[in-house]
Amino acid sequence: MIYTVTFNPAIDYVVHTDAMQVGMVNRSHTEEIYYGGKGINVSMVLKELGLESRALGFVAGFTGAAIEKGVQAKGIATDFVHLQEGFSRINVKIKSGEETELNGQGPVIGAEAVAELFRKLDKLRDGDTIVLAGSIPSTMPSDTYEKILAHLKGKQIRTVVDATKDLLKNVLQYQPFLIKPNHYELGELFEVTLHSHSEIEAYARKLQEMGARNVLVSMAEQGALLLDEAGICHICGVCQGTVKNSVGAGDSMLAGFLAGLETGDYTDALKLGTAAGGATTFSESLAERAEIDRLLLRL
Ligand SMILES: Nc1ncnc2c1ncn2[C@@H]1O[C@H](COP(=O)(O)OP(=O)(O)O)[C@@H](O)[C@H]1O
Numbered sequence: 001m002i003y004t005v006t007f008n009p010a011i012d013y014v015v016h017t018d019a020m021q022v023g024m025v026n027r028s029h030t031e032e033i034y035y036g037g038k039g040i041n042v043s044m045v046l047k048e049l050g051l052e053s054r055a056l057g058f059v060a061g062f063t064g065a066a067i068e069k070g071v072q073a074k075g076i077a078t079d080f081v082h083l084q085e086g087f088s089r090i091n092v093k094i095k096s097g098e099e100t101e102l103n104g105q106g107p108v109i110g111a112e113a114v115a116e117l118f119r120k121l122d123k124l125r126d127g128d129t130i131v132l133a134g135s136i137p138s139t140m141p142s143d144t145y146e147k148i149l150a151h152l153k154g155k156q157i158r159t160v161v162d163a164t165k166d167l168l169k170n171v172l173q174y175q176p177f178l179i180k181p182n183h184y185e186l187g188e189l190f191e192v193t194l195h196s197h198s199e200i201e202a203y204a205r206k207l208q209e210m211g212a213r214n215v216l217v218s219m220a221e222q223g224a225l226l227l228d229e230a231g232i233c234h235i236c237g238v239c240q241g242t243v244k245n246s247v248g249a250g251d252s253m254l255a256g257f258l259a260g261l262e263t264g265d266y267t268d269a270l271k272l273g274t275a276a277g278g279a280t281t282f283s284e285s286l287a288e289r290a291e292i293d294r295l296l297l298r299l
């Protein structure tokens with residue numbers, strides 16, 4: 001079973017406006033809502049690809065109830081911790097030619113709620129996969145992901161982490177099976193700006209030296225680079241299409257990559273990840289199976 005953990009689920013409120021002027025009253029011409037947060041997005045795309053997963057994390061208030069119901073309506077199993085105070089965040093994604101995002105802070109997660117999550121993690125068995133994805137509320141300690149991996153140590157569990165800064169750095173000592181920074185986040189870890197493939201590969205190798213087994217670096221319209229656990233560097237370009245949405249492209253790539261590994265090797269996984277990332281980028285919402293299959297044939 002694949003478990004996804006979203007510490008800070010969100011309602012993604014997407015508004016489309018012709019022109020966005022800071023400091024003025026702007027009006028949108030279309031709005032949509034999606035139930036998101038990185039782990040949930042991964043579960044959604046895994047479902048499209050025919051893989052079952054269980055969505056874990058924290059939900060609160062009326063927004064949390066809507067997220068839980070929306071995820072379940074897609075046929076995804078959930079086992080969220082229900083917080084008694086606050087509300088799950090609403091992340092605003094403004095599309096006006098370019099995209100501007102305003103992601104919320106999210107509810108306070110107390111020690112008892114974290115303990116409840118850890119009890120749920122005890123259900124994981126050898127052979128399971130866990131995906132830890134996205135930010136954690138700033139009220140939580142930045143070693144939270146690290147503590148989860150420490151808790152799971154000793155079991156044969158495939159650990160996958162998509163996070164930034166210290167949240168990611170701190171888990172490397174636990175030899176995560178896969179990490180997926182984008183090239184901007186990779187540079188940020190070392191306070192550098194990365195441009196060429198050779199620079200990206202060199203810094204991906206540093207993360208491997210620090211403990212990561214596989215490093216998948218997504219590079220938006222420039223494709224993706226995978227440094228696999230044997231030290232082999234794979235590079236994949238992108239699918240061609242009309243860009244409509246970048247929210248969730250990385251999560252879709254991660255889901256496609258994990259689904260690809262179920263039946264194929266790293267090259268197959270990178271291709272399926274690229275097709276899934278592309279399918280999300282070329283749709284208004286997350287990738288759908290038919291579009292993923294269509295793009296995959298062209299890679
Ligand atoms: N403009 C684009 N054209 C085609 N594919 C894209 C584009 N943007 C993203 N993708 C696909 O989605 C993947 C993940 O995108 P990226 O933006 O790097 O992730 P993140 O959302 O984590 O920053 C890319 O590696 C690529 O395969």
Ligand SMILES: O=P(O)(O)OC[C@H]1O[C@](O)(COP(=O)(O)O)[C@@H](O)[C@@H]1O
Pocket residue numbers: 008010012036037038041091103133134135136246247248249250251252
């Ligand atoms: O575009 P990405 O990186 O794949 O992730 C998109 C998801 O991440 C979010 O932007 C939240 O990100 P954070 O958890 O890092 O704040 C969600 O609103 C959205 O569903």
